[in-house]
Amino acid sequence: MPVEASYGNPPQSALPHQIPDDSPSHQGGMQVEGHHGRSKYAAHHSAQYSPSSKMYDGRRPREDPDGEHKSRSNGRSSSRNSASRQRYPQQPSGNHYHPSSRQGPASAPHTLTPTSQHFTPPAGPNFHMRASTPPPDTFPPPAVTTESPTPSEQRRPAYLLHRDLVIGKGSYGQVCIASRGEAEGHSGRSGKRKKFACKCVMLRNDPKYISKLQEEVNVLRELRGHDNVIRLYDVFCVDNELFIITELGRGGDLFHLLTTHPKHGVTEAYAAKTVAEMLSAVAFLHSKSICHRDLKLENWVLESGKDVWSPLKLIDFGLSTHFAPGQRLSRVVGSSYYVAPEVLKKSYTEACDLWSLGVIVYMLLSGAPPFYGKNDDAIKASIVQGEYTFPHELFRDVSDEAMAFVSTLLSYNIEYRYTAEQALTHPWLAANCDPRGLTKARDIARGVGIPNDSSRPEPMQL
Ligand SMILES: Nc1ncnc2c1ncn2[C@@H]1O[C@H](COP(=O)(O)OP(=O)(O)OP(=O)(O)O)[C@@H](O)[C@H]1O
Numbered sequence: 488m489p490v491e492a493s494y495g496n497p498p499q500s501a502l503p504h505q506i507p508d509d510s511p512s513h514q515g516g517m518q519v520e521g522h523h524g525r526s527k528y529a530a531h532h533s534a535q536y537s538p539s540s541k542m543y544d545g546r547r548p549r550e551d552p553d554g555e556h557k558s559r560s561n562g563r564s565s566s567r568n569s570a571s572r573q574r575y576p577q578q579p580s581g582n583h584y585h586p587s588s589r590q591g592p593a594s595a596p597h598t599l600t601p602t603s604q605h606f607t608p609p610a611g612p613n614f615h616m617r618a619s620t621p622p623p624d625t626f627p628p629p630a631v632t633t634e635s636p637t638p639s640e641q642r643r644p645a646y647l648l649h650r651d652l653v654i655g656k657g658s659y660g661q662v663c664i665a666s667r668g669e670a671e672g673h674s675g676r677s678g679k680r681k682k683f684a685c686k687c688v689m690l691r692n693d694p695k696y697i698s699k700l701q702e703e704v705n706v707l708r709e710l711r712g713h714d715n716v717i718r719l720y721d722v723f724c725v726d727n728e729l730f731i732i733t734e735l736g737r738g739g740d741l742f743h744l745l746t747t748h749p750k751h752g753v754t755e756a757y758a759a760k761t762v763a764e765m766l767s768a769v770a771f772l773h774s775k776s777i778c779h780r781d782l783k784l785e786n787w788v789l790e791s792g793k794d795v796w797s798p799l800k801l802i803d804f805g806l807s808t809h810f811a812p813g814q815r816l817s818r819v820v821g822s823s824y825y826v827a828p829e830v831l832k833k834s835y836t837e838a839c840d841l842w843s844l845g846v847i848v849y850m851l852l853s854g855a856p857p858f859y860g861k862n863d864d865a866i867k868a869s870i871v872q873g874e875y876t877f878p879h880e881l882f883r884d885v886s887d888e889a890m891a892f893v894s895t896l897l898s899y900n901i902e903y904r905y906t907a908e909q910a911l912t913h914p915w916l917a918a919n920c921d922p923r924g925l926t927k928a929r930d931i932a933r934g935v936g937i938p939n940d941s942s943r944p945e946p947m948q949l
Pocket residue numbers: 512513515516522527586654655656657658659660662684686717733734735736737739740785786788802803804805
């Protein structure tokens with residue numbers, strides 16, 4: 488297909504779509520394990536979704552009328568009838584605030600309402616716990632608890648938490664808009680307030696649960712500075728509730744983008760730009776010995792609500808873990824459709840993230856997942872079997888190079904699967920990305936231009 492690579496102002500035809508203001512956000516994704524077994528879909532769309540097949544049940548079953556497939560099935564031909572595959576996830580319903588909405592905290596009254604809450608982080612270092620929170624020896628991480636508060640920390644301004652402006656719900660709690668900045672009407676100040684995403688998590692006195700949260704926060708701290716990882720601003724507890732304040736992805740997530748795109752698939756130029764940024768973030772994670780383990784469309788948000796070509800940001804490190812070189816992990820975690828076969832077989836490495844990226848690229852290019860089934864077990868069986876195709880009606884306009892690229896990531900044998908750094912050198916990216924964008928992605932993947940955290944004293948400055 489014709490390629491229109493640009494990072495600046497691409498022609499409208501190259502844009503996947505513009506996310507409409509005030510459009511509802513979605514809840515997508517199903518945890519294989521972890522996150523306490525509750526599905527976001529099941530929680531919010533139980534009327535439409537059965538507990539076992541959440542993401543792709545719904546309208547418009549995809550047919551394969553001519554049965555023509557371009558096969559990339561690891562050398563094996565696929566006899567699967569693809570008629571049962573649903574091409575598009577059903578648009579979830581729900582009363583959710585979209586980050587790009589014009590309505591928002593900046594115009595909201597700065598008073599307490601039943602759903603808005605004004606609070607000031609406790610003075611002191613980040614990750615400070617108040618006495619009312621669970622035992623201090625379980626949280627926060629010891630490394631950041633020893634410093635005494637500096638004057639600037641004591642002056643940390645208040646956040647306004649908008650519990651009514653929910654941008655997402657997960658198994659841990661919900662993510663709402665928070666804002667902070669100058670208060671309106673005070674000594675001629677403009678009243679402009681900066682918006683953030685605030686993940687609100689009720690703490691439980693459960694060491695496993697607490698250590699998972701600790702790991703999530705530690706990982707976020709460690710990854711600060713990479714352009715394609717959501718930036719952590721603040722973490723604190725108030726009355727047994729943990730608040731993780733991060734940069735706000737105003738453009739919503741990629742699942743939303745893909746499912747609202749009129750053509751239900753994006754151009755190769757857009758897919759390549761997107762994938763280069765994802766690979767950059769994943770290479771950076773892996774260089775820090777962190778495996779994400781839950782890469783999926785829902786966990787990539789766009790920085791801007793006005794420009795779909797704005798940088799992508801990786802969110803949700805709830806299943807992330809540190810690994811030692813060569814270490815085999817065994818916990819079966821991840822999300823259906825995206826989870827790698829070796830994860831289901833309980834012996835895997837960080838290469839599982841590259842498989843998930845392969846699924847994401849496949850979906851970006853076609854609007855449909857490579858592995859599917861009518862329920863969880865069928866999806867898992869399809870993944871473990873490892874056979875997939877490039878159906879003609881979905882990949883008619885997609886180049887052979889793009890499919891070759893997908894195959895390097897969906898390689899069943901991890902010895903042949905590309906690493907993130909290797910994938911960044913693939914010719915399909917070079918042919919479809921803006922060269923400056925690709926060079927930047929490769930550079931920051933290696934940490935070039937990212938300040939070394941050890942030279943940056945806590946606390947984080949806003
Ligand atoms: N910083 C952010 N900017 C914009 N949207 C966000 C942000 N953080 C989270 N969201 C939205 O909220 C949803 C849930 O957030 P998140 O995945 O972090 O919660 P979770 O409880 O860990 O969910 P899960 O059960 O999938 O692990 C995301 O899918 C996304 O749509």
